[in-house]
Amino acid sequence: MEAFKNDHIEAYIFQQAKGGNRESGDVYYLHAEEDYFICAIADGLGSGIIARQSAEVMPRILEEYHSETIEELLSRINEHMVQKRGAAVAIVKVDHVNHTIQHSCVGNVRLYIRQQDGKMIYPLPVMGYLSGRPQKMKTQEYTYKNGDLFFMHSDGVELRSPKSYLCQSDDPLALSETVRETVKPGDDATFIAGSLLL
Numbered sequence: 001m002e003a004f005k006n007d008h009i010e011a012y013i014f015q016q017a018k019g020g021n022r023e024s025g026d027v028y029y030l031h032a033e034e035d036y037f038i039c040a041i042a043d044g045l046g047s048g049i050i051a052r053q054s055a056e057v058m059p060r061i062l063e064e065y066h067s068e069t070i071e072e073l074l075s076r077i078n079e080h081m082v083q084k085r086g087a088a089v090a091i092v093k094v095d096h097v098n099h100t101i102q103h104s105c106v107g108n109v110r111l112y113i114r115q116q117d118g119k120m121i122y123p124l125p126v127m128g129y130l131s132g133r134p135q136k137m138k139t140q141e142y143t144y145k146n147g148d149l150f151f152m153h154s155d156g157v158e159l160r161s162p163k164s165y166l167c168q169s170d171d172p173l174a175l176s177e178t179v180r181e182t183v184k185p186g187d188d189a190t191f192i193a194g195s196l197l198l
Contacts, residue, residue: 001176004030004194008096009037011194012176018047018156019185025051026154026190029059031066038066040091041109041190042077043154045129051188054087062091070104071137074130078106082132089130090152094144094196101150101196104139106130112159113142114149114166122162146198151175156189158182171195 002013009032017024025044031037042058044051057080065073070091077089088107095102103111105125113121123140149166157179159165169175172193183189 001180004032006032006037008032008197009094009194010172010197011039011192012172013190013192014176014180014183015190016156016183016185016188018188021048021188023049023052024188024190025055026156026188027052027055027059028190028192029062030192031062033066035095035097037094037096038062038091039152039192039194040089041152041154041192043088043107043109043188043190045085045087047188050085051087054081054084057081057084058087058089070102070139074104074106074135074137078130078132078135081130084132086129086131088154090125092150092152099144099198100141101144102139102141104137106135106137108155109152110162111150111152112162112166113144114163116145116147118167120163120166144196146196148196149175149194150196151179151191151193153179153191154189156183156187157191158184
């Protein structure tokens with residue numbers, strides 16, 4: 001499990017390939033600037049190398065254009081999916097100055113946010129996947145407070161009760177270790193668990 005820490009974010013990343021495959025069809029990306037943090041998961045359609053070829057479009061675009069809006073980034077990724085299998089992609093951008101977290105997703109990569117008062121936020125993704133065809137994008141924005149938890153995962157991670165996992169975990173490491181024990185080897189699986197710090 002990989003760890004990522006700075007003054008604003010503490011995050012843990014887990015990834016495993018589907019049993020029998022050397023490469024995962026999931027790809028993740030994290031990047032921090034002084035005033036914002038961005039992370040994303042792309043789940044290529046299918047599994048193995050062909051799925052990974054689609055998923056790898058996402059980190060290449062974010063590495064070069066991470067300062068752009070989430071919708072601009074998703075549009076760029078979509079343009080590069082022509083003649084590829086396609087991918088579900090979710091992007092989270094945290095603004096440290098305004099204490100907001102923005103999210104947009106096309107496909108079945110899910111995000112959950114547990115606020116300090118126990119309230120859960122379940123942003124709804126846009127159905128489908130990025131394939132090069134015109135796609136509707138929808139960005140949602142929430143304010144956050146110190147210690148709010150977020151959890152983003154591909155469909156290889158099955159959470160029967162996301163609220164119970166997030167509410168019973170005091171920090172992202174505990175959450176990561178609890179969820180990791182539930183992941184089965186039957187699919188590519190990736191998750192990012194993080195806490196937002198002021």
